[in-house]
Amino acid sequence: MDSIIIISSIIVGTSGLVFAIKTLIDTRKKYYKQFLKERENRRNINE
Amino acid sequence: MKKRKWFIYTVIIGLLPLMIRFFLFLVVNGIGSNYILNEVDLVTFGLILHISNINELEDKEKIERVWKTTCIGFSVVMLVLFSSLLAVGYLSDISKSIDINKNTLRYCALFLSSVSLIISYAIYNRLNKIEEASWIA
Numbered sequence: 001m002d003s004i005i006i007i008s009s010i011i012v013g014t015s016g017l018v019f020a021i022k023t024l025i026d027t028r029k030k031y032y033k034q035f036l037k038e039r040e041n042r043r044n045i046n047e
Numbered sequence: 048m049k050k051r052k053w054f055i056y057t058v059i060i061g062l063l064p065l066m067i068r069f070f071l072f073l074v075v076n077g078i079g080s081n082y083i084l085n086e087v088d089l090v091t092f093g094l095i096l097h098i099s100n101i102n103e104l105e106d107k108e109k110i111e112r113v114w115k116t117t118c119i120g121f122s123v124v125m126l127v128l129f130s131s132l133l134a135v136g137y138l139s140d141i142s143k144s145i146d147i148n149k150n151t152l153r154y155c156a157l158f159l160s161s162v163s164l165i166i167s168y169a170i171y172n173r174l175n176k177i178e179e180a181s182w183i184a
Contacts, residue, residue, distance in 0.1 A: 002151045005135065009155040012128050016162040019121060023114075023169040031176040 061095040064088040089156035
């Protein structure tokens, strides 16, 4: 029983971790342009 | 805004049983440190995170369908696993004849709930960015 719990937890947990990290990296890549745009707008306002 | 709401309404409320246990551990004498990390509380925290993920993603239409389906699918798988762990946890309380190591259950629940927190953060972080992008556009 213990081994079933450990193995299923490791498999699901590791794949979940990979999925979460992939989502975080994708989000950062995808919305980096938006971040640059916001920064430029702020600079323009300050100037 | 979404991320802040998620943190206040979901994470803090989900961690409430653990916080209460920690408070009791500090106040009441003679309680072991094992009392703080209860497997059922950890599993409940994971269940709360994943059900909030599904609830948040269900009515969103302006997001990528593939990503949305993957997130919901993953949350469903995690819900099934957490429910199984909950059943095993309850079973180990009722019957002593079942051969389950409580520590194994506890550490697996701790690992899975930590992973669930990271997944939930990643999802809400993306939804937050999408919301901000729609404001700029």
